[in-house]
Amino acid sequence: KAGVTQTPRYLIKTRGQQVTLSCSPISGHRSVSWYQQTPGQGLQFLFEYFSETQRNKGNFPGRFSGRQFSNSRSEMNVSTLELGDSALYLCASSKDRATDTQYFGPGTRLTVL
Amino acid sequence: AQKITQTQPGMFVQEKEAVTLDCTYDTSDPSYGLFWYKQPSSGEMIFLIYQGSYDQQNATEGRYSLNFQKARKSANLVISASQLGDSAMYFCAMRFNSGTYKYIFGTGTRLKVLA
Numbered sequence A: 001k002a003g004v005t006q007t008p009r010y011l012i013k014t015r016g017q018q019v020t021l022s023c024s025p026i027s028g029h030r031s032v033s034w035y036q037q038t039p040g041q042g043l044q045f046l047f048e049y050f051s052e053t054q055r056n057k058g059n060f061p062g063r064f065s066g067r068q069f070s071n072s073r074s075e076m077n078v079s080t081l082e083l084g085d086s087a088l089y090l091c092a093s094s095k096d097r098a099t100d101t102q103y104f105g106p107g108t109r110l111t112v113l
Numbered sequence B: 001a002q003k004i005t006q007t008q009p010g011m012f013v014q015e016k017e018a019v020t021l022d023c024t025y026d027t028s029d030p031s032y033g034l035f036w037y038k039q040p041s042s043g044e045m046i047f048l049i050y051q052g053s054y055d056q057q058n059a060t061e062g063r064y065s066l067n068f069q070k071a072r073k074s075a076n077l078v079i080s081a082s083q084l085g086d087s088a089m090y091f092c093a094m095r096f097n098s099g100t101y102k103y104i105f106g107t108g109t110r111l112k113v114l115a
Helices: none
Strands: A005-007 A010-013 A019-024 A031-038 A042-050 A053-057 A064-068 A074-078 A087-094 A108-112 B003-005 B010-014 B019-021 B024-026 B032-039 B046-052 B064-069 B074-079 B088-096 B103-105 B109-114
Touching: A005 A087, A010 A019, A019 A087, A019 A108, A031 A074, A042 A064, A042 A074, A042 B103, A053 A064, A074 A087, B003 B088, B003 B103, B010 B019, B019 B109, B024 B074, B032 B064, B032 B074, B046 B064, B046 B074, B074 B088
Parallel strands: A010 A108, B010 B109
Antiparallel strands: A005 A019, A019 A074, A031 A042, A031 A087, A042 A053, A064 A074, A087 A108, B003 B024, B019 B074, B032 B046, B032 B088, B064 B074, B088 B103, B088 B109
16 A cells, blocks of 8 residues: 655745645545644644545644645645745645544655745 | 653664653543654654553554553653664654544654664
8 A cells, every 4th residue: 555645855945935745645544634844843733634624723824725635635835935944844644533543754855945 | 731742852772672762741631542653864754653542451563562651641662672773763642532633742752773
């Protein structure tokens, strides 16, 4: 069974640009969560989607948004990039919300110059 | 407040020895899940082991076991017979089984296995 895939794996952008990251969950998984990981702040929850609806949202500004498609694939978008957005963005999927384990993808490493 | 605490920023262990990574949590919810993940330098978070709050037995997965002490609110990870490939960051996480179903993560412990 294929794992969680994330594209692209690496990305370099400049301040003010926007970026879209993609996540394909494990087949049959309907919940997708996104996390931002930085050396200073650790692993921080961005948002969770389940059945195309945002179910949870972390404490991030509105520049961070996401969506989920009917095939459970998810995208997250960051507009007006700032230097502080440089991070590893991790996507995780699970079969359902309450009882299943989250499995993570390899991450997208975003560098903002 | 719901919180996960990992008090060991870094640990060293000799190859083939056992090591315990500490994790304490704080929640008033009766139903929750506890997880350990391994993050090698490549970045991917690898699921290791799971313990449910109602599970009577400590979880085991190969060389990994979870020492679950509910009254003390601790969920320590024990790695037996450490291998060089075990060198990585280890994160303890908790999932709430009601309401938001959110995960919260600890700050991690960096484990270095010495040859």
